[in-house]
Amino acid sequence: xxxxxxxxxxxxxxxxxxxxxxxxxxxxxxxxxxxxxxxxxxxxxxxxxxxxxxxxxxxxxxxxxxxxxxxxxxxxxxxxxxxxxxxxxxxxxxxxxxxxxxxxxxxxxxxxxxxxxxxxxxxxxxxxxxxxxxxxxxxxxxxxxxxxxxxxxxxxxxxxxxxxxxxxxxxxxxxxxxxxxxxxxxxxxxxxxxxxxxxxxxxxxxxxxx
Numbered sequence: 231x232x233x234x235x236x237x238x239x240x241x242x243x244x245x246x247x248x249x250x251x252x253x254x255x256x257x258x259x260x261x262x263x264x265x266x267x268x269x270x271x272x273x274x275x276x277x278x279x280x281x282x283x284x285x286x287x288x289x290x291x292x293x294x295x296x297x298x299x300x301x302x303x304x305x306x307x308x309x310x311x312x313x314x315x316x317x318x319x320x321x322x323x324x325x326x327x328x329x330x331x332x333x334x335x336x337x338x339x340x341x342x343x344x345x346x347x348x349x350x351x352x353x354x355x356x357x358x359x360x361x362x363x364x365x366x367x368x369x370x371x372x373x374x375x376x377x378x379x380x381x382x383x384x385x386x387x388x389x390x391x392x393x394x395x396x397x398x399x400x401x402x403x404x405x406x407x408x409x410x411x412x413x414x415x416x417x418x419x420x421x422x423x424x425x426x427x428x429x430x431x432x433x434x435x436x437x438x439x440x
Contacts, residue, residue, distance in 0.1 A: 231296075231317055231318070231336065231337065231338060232336065233338055233358045236318060236338040236358055236359075237358070237359070237385060237406065239270070239271065239296060240271070240359070240385065240387070240406045240407040241406060241407075243269070243270050243271050243407065243436075244397075244401055244406075244407050244408065244436075244439040244440075245269060245271065245397060245407060245408050245409075245410060245435055245436065245439055246269075246271040246272070246273050246298075246387070246407060246408070246409045246410070247260075247261070247264040247269050247271065247272050247273065247410065247411075247414055247415075247432065248273045248275065248300060248389070248409050248410060248411035248414075249261055249272065249273065249274050249275065249278065249411070249415070250275045250277060250278055250301075250411060251274065251275075251278035251279055251281075251284065252278075252279060253279050254278070254279050254280045254283060254284050254287075256420065257274060257278050257279070257284050258284060258287060258288065258291075259423065259425055260415055260420065260425075260428070261274070261284075261288050261292065261295075261297075262291070262292075262425070263425040263426075263428040263429045263432065264414060264428065264429070264432040265292050265294075265295055266425075266429045266432070267428070267429040267430065267431070267432025267433035267434075267435075267436065268432060268433055268436040269295075269432045269435075269436060270294060270295045270296060271295070271296050271298070271318075271407070272288065272292070272295050272296070272297050272298070273298045273299060273300045273318075273320060273409070274288070274297065274298070274299050274300075274316075275299065275300050275301040276299050276300065276301045276302050276303075276307055276311060277301050281299060281311075281314070282310060282311070282313075282314035283314075285297055285299060285311070285314045285315050285316050286314050286315050289315045289317075296317045296318060297315065297316065297317055298316050298317050298318030298319060298320065298338075299311045299314075299316040299318075299319060299320070300319070300320030300321070300322075301320070301321070301322060302319055302320065302321045302328065303321065303322075303323075303325075304325070304328065305325075305327050305328055305331050308321075308328050308331055308332060308339075309331065312332075312335050312337055316337070317337070317338075318337065318338045318339075318340065318358075319332050319337055319338065319339045319340065320339075320340045320341075320342070320361055320409075321339070321340075321341045321342055321361075322342040322361075322363060323341065323342050323343075324341045324342070324343055324348060324351060324352045324355070325341070326355050328341070329341060329352070329355045329356050329357055330355070330356065332356075333356040338358035338359070339356075339357055339358055340357060340358055340359045340360065340361045340387060341357050341360060341361065342360075342361040342362075342363040343360050343361070343362065343363075344362065344363065344364075344368060346377065346380065346381060349362070349377070349381060349384060349386070350381065350384070353384045358385075359384075359385040359386065359387050359406060359407075360384055360385070360386055360387070361386075361387050361388075361389055361409070362374065362377075362386050362387065362388045362389070362405075363388070363389045363390045364389070364390030364391060365388035365389065365390055365391050365392070365400075366390055366391020366392075367390070367391070370388075370391055370396065370399075370400075371388075371396065371399040371400045371402070371403040372403070374386060374388055374400055374403040374404055374405050375403035375404060377404070378403070378404040382404065385406035386404070386405050386406060387405060387406060387407050387408065387409055388400050388405050388408055388409070389408065389409035389410075389411070392408040392409065392410050392413065393410070393413045394410070394413055394414070394431060394434065394435055394438075397410065397435060397438065397439060398438050398439055401439060410435070414428065414431060414432065414435070415428060
């Protein structure tokens with residue numbers, strides 16, 4: 231998938247559901263719940279149980295969605311994720327070898343960065359976008375806004391502090407999209423398997439960002 235296609239999907243959808251699944255069956259239900267709410271960008275963290283299997287299964291079950299992965303720490307994990315069918319790749323850090331490996335396979339990679347120096351470094355190495363993480367620790371949406379003057383040409387995806395309530399603030403501040411995890415999947419709702427409530431939250435989020 232080219233970077234142009236990836237960026238157009240980000241601008242269309244504006245939000246990525248980040249799933250950390252303790253059990254593959256739960257992860258599948260979490261993904262189906264947000265997809266039912268209209269979310270089409272779904273990240274399965276590589277730390278999820280049987281992540282590769284779950285990614286492959288969701289690629290078949292949700293053909294209208296883009297299924298990617300995150301929490302990748304090295305080139306081997308990245309290559310395994312691509313082999314499983316991951317359509318986009320997130321990492322919590324900058325690893326130049328990982329960026330180059332993803333670029334060689336034409337799979338969008340979004341490394342994590344925080345400072346302007348880190349963001350520019352990731353971009354110059356070939357990152358499709360840059361994940362700004364953990365954004366809440368450095369001022370939330372106001373930090374994204376303050377980066378726009380010098381770095382407005384770099385698409386930023388803040389995570390770590392984005393909520394259902396403040397997601398639109400990040401988009402208004404200049405983020406191309408946002409990533410949400412525990413905010414979309416509260417532990418009590420997942421434990422109770424209240425998928426309808428999670429679907430409703432996803433639907434509300436997409437309406438707020440439209």
